[in-house]
Amino acid sequence: MLTDYQRFFTARPTTTIAQDLLGRLLIYDGPQGRLGGWIVETEAYLGVNDSASHAANGRRSNYSESLYGHPGDIYLYQIRGHFCFDIVTQAVGEPQGILIRGLEPVLHPEIMAANRHQSGPNVSNGPAKLVAALGIHSRALDGQPMATSPLCVDLAQRQVPAAITTTARIGMNPTGKDSAAPRRFYVTGNPYVSGMKKRAMDLTHHGWQVAAKNDDA
């Protein structure tokens, strides 16, 4: 049986889930307190038939074992000396996942900036940068279900993107079969999207749909 939380990460194409994650709140309850922010950029990896996936052609090893786990599990791995964070999607044994690539800091943004020795977009405008901003420097959380992990997506709150841009994924081997597939999604104009040019940034509401006026305020 799946919980409601797990159901969010299955039963729809991973590309759809990747877009639905934009504007959700990523939370890490760690030794520095509660850190986190809005997810602004994601990439979908579609498993054994996706040449860019860690599970391409059924590749499976102790290193990538978590990708084969339950929907909503954490796949936390290391690449070129940096840590990156994926959310496992689809049923057990179906190694699909979503890489979180950009985060707009919301919870203790000053601690996240200090963790990166940076300010502004460089704090979390990349998959390894945002993991470092959260203060995560090990694979300890790899394989854990988010529902009971200090690192999780809060599905109860959401900023709605005014527009979503779709592109090819970043850092692919250009000769790969799926290197040009449209599987990267981001909140159009948000400054915390990786590689965003200053001119293209939306400085008014960072690409979020403007909330309805609240007269109680």
Place this chain on the structure above:
DNA sequence: CCACCGATCGCCT
């Protein structure tokens, strides 16, 4: 502002 390149390191063959 953009393009290039070297650092870096765990994991796989």
Place this chain on the structure above:
DNA sequence: GGCGATCGGTGGC
């Protein structure tokens, strides 16, 4: 022994 689902510094325009 080789290779990334990367990053940041540097130098040119």
